[in-house]
Amino acid sequence: MSAVILFLTVLAVIAGWWLSQQRLTAKPWLEEGPAGDFPGGDAMAWPAAKVGLGVFLAVASALFVLFISAYSMRMSVVDWRPLPVPRLLWVNTGVLVLSSVALQWSYVAARRHDTEGVIIGLLAGGASAVIFLAGQLLAWQRLGAAGYFVASNPANSFFYLLTAVHGLHLTGGLVALGRTSAKMWRGAEIAEMRLSVELCAIYWHFLLLVWLVLLGLLTGWTDDFVNICRQLLS
Amino acid sequence: MVDIPYEGIRGIPPAEVPDVELYHPRSWWTRYVFSQDAKVIAIQYSLTATAIGLVALVLSWLMRLQLGFPGTFSFIDANQYLQFITMHGMIMVIYLLTALFLGGFGNYLIPLMVGARDMVFPYVNMLSYWVYLLAVLVLASTFFVPGGPTGAGWTLYPPQAILSGTPGQDWGIILMMSSLILFIIGFTMGGLNYVVTVLQARTRGMTLMRLPLTVWGIFTATVMALLAFPALFVASVMLLLDRLLGTSFFMPSLVEMGTLSKYGGGSPLLFQHLFWFFGHPEVYIVALPAFGIVSDLISTHARKNIFGYRMMVWAIVAIGALSFIVWAHHMYVSGMFPQFGYFFATTTLIIAIPTAIKVYNWVLTLWRGDIHLTVPMLFALGFIITFVNGGLTGLFLGNVVVDVPLSDTMFVVAHFHMVMGVAPIMVVLGAIYHWYPKVTGRMLNEALGKFHFWVTFLGAYLIFFPMHYLGLLGVPRRYFELGDATFIPSSAHSLNAFISVVALTVGFSQLVFLFNLAWSLFKGEASGGNPWRATTLEWQTPETPPGHGNWGKELPVVYRWAYDYSVPGAAEDFIPQNQPPRATQLVQGAAS
Numbered sequence: 001m002s003a004v005i006l007f008l009t010v011l012a013v014i015a016g017w018w019l020s021q022q023r024l025t026a027k028p029w030l031e032e033g034p035a036g037d038f039p040g041g042d043a044m045a046w047p048a049a050k051v052g053l054g055v056f057l058a059v060a061s062a063l064f065v066l067f068i069s070a071y072s073m074r075m076s077v078v079d080w081r082p083l084p085v086p087r088l089l090w091v092n093t094g095v096l097v098l099s100s101v102a103l104q105w106s107y108v109a110a111r112r113h114d115t116e117g118v119i120i121g122l123l124a125g126g127a128s129a130v131i132f133l134a135g136q137l138l139a140w141q142r143l144g145a146a147g148y149f150v151a152s153n154p155a156n157s158f159f160y161l162l163t164a165v166h167g168l169h170l171t172g173g174l175v176a177l178g179r180t181s182a183k184m185w186r187g188a189e190i191a192e193m194r195l196s197v198e199l200c201a202i203y204w205h206f207l208l209l210v211w212l213v214l215l216g217l218l219t220g221w222t223d224d225f226v227n228i229c230r231q232l233l234s
Numbered sequence: 235m236v237d238i239p240y241e242g243i244r245g246i247p248p249a250e251v252p253d254v255e256l257y258h259p260r261s262w263w264t265r266y267v268f269s270q271d272a273k274v275i276a277i278q279y280s281l282t283a284t285a286i287g288l289v290a291l292v293l294s295w296l297m298r299l300q301l302g303f304p305g306t307f308s309f310i311d312a313n314q315y316l317q318f319i320t321m322h323g324m325i326m327v328i329y330l331l332t333a334l335f336l337g338g339f340g341n342y343l344i345p346l347m348v349g350a351r352d353m354v355f356p357y358v359n360m361l362s363y364w365v366y367l368l369a370v371l372v373l374a375s376t377f378f379v380p381g382g383p384t385g386a387g388w389t390l391y392p393p394q395a396i397l398s399g400t401p402g403q404d405w406g407i408i409l410m411m412s413s414l415i416l417f418i419i420g421f422t423m424g425g426l427n428y429v430v431t432v433l434q435a436r437t438r439g440m441t442l443m444r445l446p447l448t449v450w451g452i453f454t455a456t457v458m459a460l461l462a463f464p465a466l467f468v469a470s471v472m473l474l475l476d477r478l479l480g481t482s483f484f485m486p487s488l489v490e491m492g493t494l495s496k497y498g499g500g501s502p503l504l505f506q507h508l509f510w511f512f513g514h515p516e517v518y519i520v521a522l523p524a525f526g527i528v529s530d531l532i533s534t535h536a537r538k539n540i541f542g543y544r545m546m547v548w549a550i551v552a553i554g555a556l557s558f559i560v561w562a563h564h565m566y567v568s569g570m571f572p573q574f575g576y577f578f579a580t581t582t583l584i585i586a587i588p589t590a591i592k593v594y595n596w597v598l599t600l601w602r603g604d605i606h607l608t609v610p611m612l613f614a615l616g617f618i619i620t621f622v623n624g625g626l627t628g629l630f631l632g633n634v635v636v637d638v639p640l641s642d643t644m645f646v647v648a649h650f651h652m653v654m655g656v657a658p659i660m661v662v663l664g665a666i667y668h669w670y671p672k673v674t675g676r677m678l679n680e681a682l683g684k685f686h687f688w689v690t691f692l693g694a695y696l697i698f699f700p701m702h703y704l705g706l707l708g709v710p711r712r713y714f715e716l717g718d719a720t721f722i723p724s725s726a727h728s729l730n731a732f733i734s735v736v737a738l739t740v741g742f743s744q745l746v747f748l749f750n751l752a753w754s755l756f757k758g759e760a761s762g763g764n765p766w767r768a769t770t771l772e773w774q775t776p777e778t779p780p781g782h783g784n785w786g787k788e789l790p791v792v793y794r795w796a797y798d799y800s801v802p803g804a805a806e807d808f809i810p811q812n813q814p815p816r817a818t819q820l821v822q823g824a825a826s
Contacts, residue, residue: 001507008461008558015457024547028443028795029539032815048354048434052426055460059422063464066511070468070504074483079499150479154499157481161472 002229007065053199057206064210071158081153085219086142092135099128100208103201110194122181129170136167162214173203256783257356270356272341275363279337283330286370290325293318295741302734304715312714313401316385323388329370331658335523340428340452346772347449349437349790351783353427365420372413379405392484392502396477398491411474418463428456439792446770446796450547451526454554455519462515469508506568510561517654518557522550524661525592528614531664532596534768535611536603537807539797542595549588556585566637575634582632609683613664616691617657624653645705648698656694671765675778676758682750693740697733767808770796774810
């Protein structure tokens with residue numbers, strides 16, 4: 001559970017920093033009058049949807065960190081046999097990077113009021129995300145064909161589980177991306193759509209980051225790191 | 235109060251908070267059923283939670299019948315008893331208390347108390363309720379599937395939770411996990427709304443330190459729930475895979491019904507870590523909204539500002555943070571590394587400090603207050619007493635050496651029912667008596683309310699206080715019947731019978747409350763907009779019950795904190811949060 005505690009510490013620092021800006025030491029019983037006289041009580045400058053996405057990303061991170069915690073605890077049992085990660089995953093990773101880049105491009109285009117660029121970026125990002133998901137399914141199929149079934153070893157179980165959870169999050173993102181693209185297609189004002197495009201791009205970068213961490217875990221790159229952490233604890 | 239002249243206050247435009255684009259319902263369906271109005275969603279949440287909670291109440295009667303009069307009732311067998319325990323615990327903790335405090339009170343009170351028109355994401359808020367309803371229906375369906383609901387205990391510990399021999403192994407456990415997963419998805423949707431609404435939709439002048447403590451409690455609890463429920467989600471998904479696909483996340487190799495099972499190598503302890511990483515914050519997810527609400531009830535009905543508002547806020551935040559590093563005190567007997575236990579015992583005892591600060595502040599708020607013994611106030615006082623009682627036994631159980639002998643006895647049952655069952659329910663009931671006039675425009679009947687309070691409070695005490703003694707005698711929990719154990723004297727059996735009789739009485743007395751709710755809806759005395767003469771914004775709405783959009787044309791502007799009761803020199807003994815300072819001064823001038 002050390003990963004979770006570490007994650008919560010980071011969140012606590014962020015929350016503590018934010019709270020420290022909120023004048024929690026104020027004596028509200030003495031402060032009568034309009035708020036303008038008392039700084040630090042305003043809502044954040046970000047739009048609500050962006051704050052909402054931020055909170056959601058914290059929740060999703062908690063979910064993935066807990067899965068990673070479970071992973072690291074379970075892998076210390078002797079029956080753990082790491083599975084050979086299919087090479088296809090590297091191709092998939094490349095596609096996911098492309099997807100993220102495309103959405104970033106779309107966001108930059110939105111800031112430049114370039115409608116065509118936004119639509120191309122969204123479609124390219126969406127298409128490559130779909131290709132990534134198809135590639136993940138293909139990787140599952142190849143593993144299955146090679147005899148690495150979901151229940152035959154905990155390493156396999158975690159491989160299928162983690163890729164599935166990540167894929168489901170990406171699928172959810174595709175719904176939002178689809179809605180944004182549809183609105184753009186129907187000719188919505190670009191100024192209205194900029195926020196939606198930005199949120200999609202942020203979510204995609206987040207999922208890319210999560211995928212890179214998961215990939216490091218599944219290929220065993222982070223094994224040494226996990227081992228060090230475990231030794232520190234025990 | 236120091237008179238400071240404020241110039242130009244009248245000229246403050248209230249519209250500086252950007253208005254939320256409200257969805258306006260066009261038909262009966264979108265107004266009352268698929269409504270995006272937080273107030274309607276709140277009522278839907280509350281009714282659903284109450285309905286499933288009544289099922290759990292009936293289950294507790296059945297358990298009490300068996301415990302009080304073993305062997306008398308042929309329609310309860312050992313398997314059913316385990317199923318009743320499981321469903322009673324799970325429903326009460328998650329589907330009733332969590333849903334009612336956050337989905338019910340959170341939805342109703344947050345937008346009104348912070349001066350918003352609605353939640354910031356109304357559509358997601360609506361989805362949240364429907365996913366919750368689906369979760370409840372899936373849970374309730376387990377009563378009707380072959381094999382019945384799971385009997386694994388509300389903690390659902392593997393390996394026994396999914397092995398044959400545990401009731402509900404076929405369908406019950408699968409549906410239970412599915413229902414929990416749905417609940418968490420639904421809650422996350424709602425939780426995003428509660429957090430972001432408090433962060434972004436506060437009206438002009440509503441600084442964080444002017445928020446009523448109810449909002450602080452619900453807000454902090456929601457943040458905790460958003461971070462803690464993923465642990466239950468992870469545990470549920472992995473256990474579901476163990477059951478359905480035969481993976482071995484949690485399942486060690488073992489012999490099941492004489493044959494070696496397909497499982498191997500899994501770690502039941504891992505499940506306990508995940509479960510309690512959710513499970514302990516869950517205690518405070520229920521307790522913090524109760525703390526907040528009870529602070530407001532006490533301040534309003536004692537006509538006195540809350541003592542130590544800043545301390546109260548800091549204590550809520552501190553409890554929220556600390557509650558994430560105490561989870562393993564539920565696992566002293568799990569066989570984990572023993573020195574962990576001492577770390578967790580220490581953190582557990584530390585968390586008693588902010589909690590004690592809160593209790594002292596409630597008592598000091600009452601000190602020399604103008605106490606009105608209204609029904610909400612009675613329930614608030616009842617809460618303090620039961621909570622202190624349950625909290626003190628928590629100090630016992632937080633210590634490893636005391637917990638080990640007591641952990642499988644009725645002492646634990648008595649402890650957590652006092653602190654997490656009766657105490658929050660006292661707040662729920664008090665809060666319903668308090669806010670019912672705002673929701674319906676009518677008062678609940680006071681005589682019936684007082685009868686309800688005294689039967690519930692005294693009854694709950696008579697049920698759970700003697701149970702501590704049963705625990706100290708060593709009477710085990712979770713047992714279908716005690717048999718002829720020599721260490722259990724016959725007086726313990728009579729005490730069990732007594733507890734059962736009281737439990738049934740208290741249970742049936744809740745019918746009075748339900749009758750009161752229904753009767754007062756049509757025949758109750760009209761309440762007006764602010765029957766308790768309270769300061770917080772929800773009592774200052776132009777209409778009662780508040781209309782769609784809450785505030786008419788203009789959002790309120792907040793000029794003061796939420797606890798200006800009995801301010802010396804003021805004309806009334808309360809000053810609403812949205813009353814400008816100048817108006818107060820004018821009244822003062824007229825009075826002098």
